Amino acid sequence: DGNLSRATSVEGAGSGWEVRWGREILWHGVFEEEGATLWDLNSSDEYLDKGVFHRGAASLALRRTDGNTAAVGTDLERHLPCDPGKEHSIAGYLRADNAKNAAMIARFYSSRTSETPVGSANAADPASGTSGWTRQWADLVTPSNGTYFEVRFTNDPPSSGTGYARFDDAAFIEWEPWVSADAPAAVPSPNNFRFLQVRSEDAGPGTARILYEETAYERTATSIDGGPPAARGASLLAYPNPFNPRTTIELAVPGEGRVPVRVAVYDLRGRRVATLFRGEVESGKTLGMTWDGLDDGGRGAPSGIYFARALIDGSSFTRKLVLLR
Known part of the structure; x- marks a missing residue:
């Protein structure tokens, strides 16, 4: 981040x-409603499934029946650029429900519009049958003329009944060189x-x-909606993070005397999920709290990104949380 x-x-x-670090250049691999998508969903058997997902609020679902005669596949509407002078990896999660030869595939191309790949590799062996969310990962061999790439997902017709392959948290990683x-x-x-x-x-x-x-880079509020600025001297920590099933949240409270404090957890849409604390705290103290991944109604929150927000005497401080189920 x-x-x-x-x-x-x-x-x-x-x-x-040796160690190296990489950036994710696929961008739309989490299959959320982000106002735009690069995925070519051109049939009723390719859709974003909001009921089954690994993380967030949706996954890519591919459906086949025993009456179908060919595989169903989804890829990008246009190839995306990559640096052929660097190394790459593909990663993601697959869930199979009576699937057959379900696969996540990386392909390299010499131009944005070419339909003939110059290199191709699966993230893992194709999956058949039924299995829960499974991590897939492969380090790729990048062709010298592989200046563009795409990620493709496929599922074959099952021997009987209806088969589903669902994909989520897909990533195409471009690596920097190895260093000691x-x-x-x-x-x-x-x-x-x-x-x-x-x-x-x-x-x-x-x-x-x-x-x-x-090194965290926090911004002092000059927000469009006129929200309060971040509290000077405050710190909001969460550990472990990502977490399952609970995380400890610590808030260092600045100021003088006793100040009003409210700490709550919000989802990506800004909806309050859980209230962790509401009251007064002596300045200079550290307030410790635990969030167990439950909402205010005692229901388990789904996997995904959340935000712990502390309001301290009218000022705010925020920390991103990642809940993994």
Whole structure:
């Protein structure tokens, strides 16, 4: 989200660790209602499913029946540009319900309008049968003339009945060059890097711990709707974040004396989901709260992005939260 500023170290088995960071250049892979879409949904068997999704409020659904004679596929209306001098990866989630050969595919092209790919690879082996949301990922070989790309989703007719393949949180990642992790690696900041990857010369199967720093850039309010400015000296933290099933929220309260404080969680549409605190707090104190992913009615909130907002004596401070189910 533009806050990554330095990769400080990598801890784990092996030696010669390297790190690189990448930006997401697909843009519309979360399948939300964002006012525009680049996906070519040209049949009734290709649609945004608002009832089943991995995160957010919708997924891409592809439907086939045993009476169909060919696969259904969805891709971009136009190829998007990429840098053939850099490396790329494809990632996303797939849910199969009586699906057959459901696949997420990356394709490279030499021009925006070409229909003949110069390179192609699946994010994972095609999926058949029924399975829950499954993470798919593949590092790609970028052709030297692959100046454009597209992502395509497919589903074949099942042997019997109706089959669905649903896709969500798709990403096409363009990587910066590898750098040594032996010393802290500075990242140009602010930026639009959302992915971090590490590798080692001799590490076998196992785990590694990545330590990194973020630099947050907060804006003082001069908003169009006349909202209150951010409170000076306030800090609003949330950990873990992303989280499941709960996160701890800490608010450092500035000012003098006792001040009125209200803390609530809102969704992407600005609707209040849960009220965490309402009352007075002594200045200089830290207020600790926990959000367990439930709304004010005790119902579980769906996976997605939320915002914890603190109002402190008429001023506001906000922290993004990511709930993963």
